[in-house]
Amino acid sequence: MRTAKQARLLRLHFSEGDRYQGKPLYEAIVDRAKTLGIAGATVFRGLEGYGETAEIHRKHLMRHDEPIVVTIVDSAENLERLIPEVEAMMDTGLIATSEVEAIRIERRGNPAGG
Amino acid sequence: MLQKGTAKKVTIYVNEDTRHHLGPLYEAILNFLLHKGVAGASATRAMAGFGAHQVMHTAKIEVLAQHLPIRIEFIETAGRVEELLPTLYDMVGDGVLEVSDTEIVKAANQDLPAEPKTPHAEFRGKARMMRIYLGESDQWEGKPLYDALLQRLKAMDIAGATVYRGILGYGVKGHTHKSGALPFSRDLPIMISVVDTEEKLRQAIDAVEAMMQDGLIVLSDVDVIRLLHSRPESSHANG
Numbered sequence: 001m002r003t004a005k006q007a008r009l010l011r012l013h014f015s016e017g018d019r020y021q022g023k024p025l026y027e028a029i030v031d032r033a034k035t036l037g038i039a040g041a042t043v044f045r046g047l048e049g050y051g052e053t054a055e056i057h058r059k060h061l062m063r064h065d066e067p068i069v070v071t072i073v074d075s076a077e078n079l080e081r082l083i084p085e086v087e088a089m090m091d092t093g094l095i096a097t098s099e100v101e102a103i104r105i106e107r108r109g110n111p112a113g114g
Numbered sequence: 115m116l117q118k119g120t121a122k123k124v125t126i127y128v129n130e131d132t133r134h135h136l137g138p139l140y141e142a143i144l145n146f147l148l149h150k151g152v153a154g155a156s157a158t159r160a161m162a163g164f165g166a167h168q169v170m171h172t173a174k175i176e177v178l179a180q181h182l183p184i185r186i187e188f189i190e191t192a193g194r195v196e197e198l199l200p201t202l203y204d205m206v207g208d209g210v211l212e213v214s215d216t217e218i219v220k221a222a223n224q225d226l227p228a229e230p231k232t233p234h235a236e237f238r239g240k241a242r243m244m245r246i247y248l249g250e251s252d253q254w255e256g257k258p259l260y261d262a263l264l265q266r267l268k269a270m271d272i273a274g275a276t277v278y279r280g281i282l283g284y285g286v287k288g289h290t291h292k293s294g295a296l297p298f299s300r301d302l303p304i305m306i307s308v309v310d311t312e313e314k315l316r317q318a319i320d321a322v323e324a325m326m327q328d329g330l331i332v333l334s335d336v337d338v339i340r341l342l343h344s345r346p347e348s349s350h351a352n353g
Contacts, residue, residue: 004331004333007332009170009332009334026282027282029160030282030283030284032282039285039330040247040283040284040285040330041283041284041285042247042280042282042283042285042305043280043281043282043283043303044278044279044280044281044305045280045281071245071305072330073330094250098334099334099335100331100332100333100334101332101334102330102331102332102333103319103330103331103332103333104322104330105323105326105327105328105329105330105331106328107326107327107328
């Protein structure tokens with residue numbers, strides 16, 4: 001097993017219906033993270049949930065309002081660059097970070113293996 | 115479980131068609147006894163009989179067949195019988211309830227251990243969480259990698275794993291995972307979350323790493339509260 005590096009996990013919780021400059025907020029955040037050179041981001045859609053506004057977020061007939069979670073793993077320094085930008089983009093929601101260890105696997109296109 | 119020695123035998127006579135709430139009375143009595151943890155009870159249907167109403171119930175005449183007597187019998191300690199009697203007394207509105215002294219000569223049970231059955235045990239403590247990030251189209255020996263990983267983890271007797279499919283993402287490969295125009299052409303992000311003890315996960319990480327071409331494994335400390343089914347062999351959960 002290769003050694004795990006100290007990293008931070010950032011989780012952003014908001015609603016699928018949230019938008020930023022005309023496009024879904026989760027897409028805007030993923031694009032921004034990419035621009036800032038953040039290692040990766042993954043968006044998950046929950047089935048149902050509720051948050052700050054005490055409004056149940058779930059699938060409605062015409063509009064999507066399910067809970068969205070964006071998870072991002074990178075170094076503490078990189079996340080410090082990202083968090084203020086994301087904060088400015090989000091209207092209501094939750095930003096949580098936690099201490100993790102990360103093992104990055106990059107083997108494809110490298111015949112020698114890792 | 116019953117022990118060798120003196121005990122009480124309870125015999126209840128009811129009619130097959132006597133109702134208790136929505137179902138037959140004999141079923142209600144058996145359910146009650148089962149619920150109360152009585153060691154065993156059986157209901158037998160008589161071939162013929164008569165009771166307080168002085169009417170012969172017999173299987174020979176079809177209309178009378180459903181009125182056949184049912185005899186329920188069970189053996190328990192005197193103390194337990196004492197506890198159960200008041201309820202049985204109320205339940206048997208029409209019939210006979212009889213208690214007699216008996217002696218248990220042998221009560222053998224080969225399959226079950228003597229310990230009482232509990233619904234679940236609780237396990238609380240420090241554990242580790244592993245999140246594995248990969249792509250939905252990643253393959254391992256001709257099948258989806260997430261499927262192969264899950265089976266591998268299961269084979270290693272890892273406590274539990276859940277596979278999540280993301281709706282958008284990018285990672286090590288740099289390209290965006292997004293659902294394609296065709297439903298079968300998608301390569302969405304997959305995340306598998308696994309929780310177990312530190313040492314179990316250490317073995318799992320080696321196995322997972324060997325199967326992955328590229329991706330990310332993220333580890334963190336967690337506190338777990340877990341309900342375990344009372345299986346005698348689940349000793350590994352104590353670590």
